[in-house]
Amino acid sequence: MRTELLFKNPKTLLNKGTGFLNGYSHSLNPYTGCSFGCSYCYVRQMPVATFRKQEWGSWVDVKLEAAAILRKELHRAKGKGKVTIFMSSSTDPYQPVEYKEKVTRSLLAVMAENPPDFLFVQTRSPLVRRDIDLFLLLKDRVRVSMTVETDLEDIRKHFTPAAPPIRARLKTLQLLSEAGVPVQATIAPVLPSSEAFPDVLKAVVDRVCLDDYFMGDGSGGRRTRSLGIHSLYKELGLEEWYSPSAYRIVYDRLMHVFSGDQLYLSKEGFAP
Numbered sequence: 001m002r003t004e005l006l007f008k009n010p011k012t013l014l015n016k017g018t019g020f021l022n023g024y025s026h027s028l029n030p031y032t033g034c035s036f037g038c039s040y041c042y043v044r045q046m047p048v049a050t051f052r053k054q055e056w057g058s059w060v061d062v063k064l065e066a067a068a069i070l071r072k073e074l075h076r077a078k079g080k081g082k083v084t085i086f087m088s089s090s091t092d093p094y095q096p097v098e099y100k101e102k103v104t105r106s107l108l109a110v111m112a113e114n115p116p117d118f119l120f121v122q123t124r125s126p127l128v129r130r131d132i133d134l135f136l137l138l139k140d141r142v143r144v145s146m147t148v149e150t151d152l153e154d155i156r157k158h159f160t161p162a163a164p165p166i167r168a169r170l171k172t173l174q175l176l177s178e179a180g181v182p183v184q185a186t187i188a189p190v191l192p193s194s195e196a197f198p199d200v201l202k203a204v205v206d207r208v209c210l211d212d213y214f215m216g217d218g219s220g221g222r223r224t225r226s227l228g229i230h231s232l233y234k235e236l237g238l239e240e241w242y243s244p245s246a247y248r249i250v251y252d253r254l255m256h257v258f259s260g261d262q263l264y265l266s267k268e269g270f271a272p
Contacts, residue, residue, distance in 0.1 A: 003035040004059045005097060013066060013107075014073045017086065023271045024120070025082060027089040028070075030103040032061035034091045036124065038160040040189055040213065040229050043090045057162060060097050067106035074114055083116040084272040094125035105131055112137040118272040120145065122186070125164055126172040135181040143182045145209070145270070146173050150191040151200045159191060159232060174204040186269065189213050190247045192238050197250065198257040207262055209269025210251055214244040 017024030032048060034041070037057020043049055044056045052059065077083045087093055093104040111119060112134050119138060121128065124147035135142050146169050150156055156166055176183045185201050187193075188211035201208055213229070233242040240246065247265075254263055 002058070003097070004054075006059065006061045007064055008032070008061045009065065010063050010069065012073065013063065013069050014077060014085070015089075017084070020267060021086050021089055021270075023267070024084045024086045026077065026085050028085050028087040028107065029089060029091045030063060030066060030087070030093050030107055031091045031095065031097065032063070033057075033059045035060055035095050035097065036092055036160065036163045038163060039232060040159060040227065044227060046090065048090060060091075060095065062097060062101050063103055066103050067110050070107050070110045071114070074110065074116065078114070078116070084118040084120075085111075085116050086120045086122070086270070086272075088122060092123050092125060093121065094123045094127040098125075098127055105134070108134040108138075115141050117141065119143075120270060120272060122270075123147070124160075124169060126168040129172045129175050132176060132179045132181060135176070136179065140182060143184060144176055145184045145186045146176075147188055148173075148185045148201065149187055149189060150193040151197040152191075152193055155192050155236075158236065170200065170204055177204060183207070184209055184264075184269065186211065187250060190241075190250050192233075192236070192241045193250060195253060198254045201254075202257045206258075207264070208254060208258060209264040209266075210247050210254075211266045211269065212244075212247045213242075215247075215266035 014026040014028055017026055021027055035057055049056050098104050108131055115138055119142045121142065121144045128144060135144065148166060148169050151166060153166055156163065173183055173185060183205055184207040185205045186209045190210055190212045230242050233239050
């Protein structure tokens, strides 16, 4: 799918942390829209997408002068109290456009100069490894969370054909961990996976968060149901993986490899 790029001049970047992210003082989105266009993305049902009248994944707005805006807002916010930032809540900060535009990297540079109390970076892109130098400047004030919904590449292609390959994400987690960057693997949503999945993750991380449509889409699964995701499971004959209890399949497998203090469920795994 060809992605339409539009360049916008935002007035603000930091948004108040609300709802699922109410543990954070702010959320931060370097872009609007996401070219990965994942089939199950809850943002498809949010106003930012529905008002656009264009297919989710077909457009991305690039935020101009983002670093200058954040520098002012961050200084102001820190003067009012503790600042914890979730990046990003409605886009992937390392989607393909970031290779050229480097909006996310410019924001990280600002935060490296004037660190927030905590920064959580959520992505599914191997490009995040490019910014290891800046993450190291933030030390223990940052955690990079890499989405790894499954270890099965055919499943990944069925649900998220435009997203990066699983092997590349695992390699990136390994590189970040070896460099000393705090990381976690996030199985969100829980897609069908193999019994070997826990061992695959154990080789690269010591912290895992699980989340599913029912815990994590902000509506008890209603947003996801309205996307018709069940039909994707039906096509594969894997309907049993689409239920509020399906996460237990993976969680119980993980418990054989990870200790209880290394496993987190839904919101607790994203908390600052």
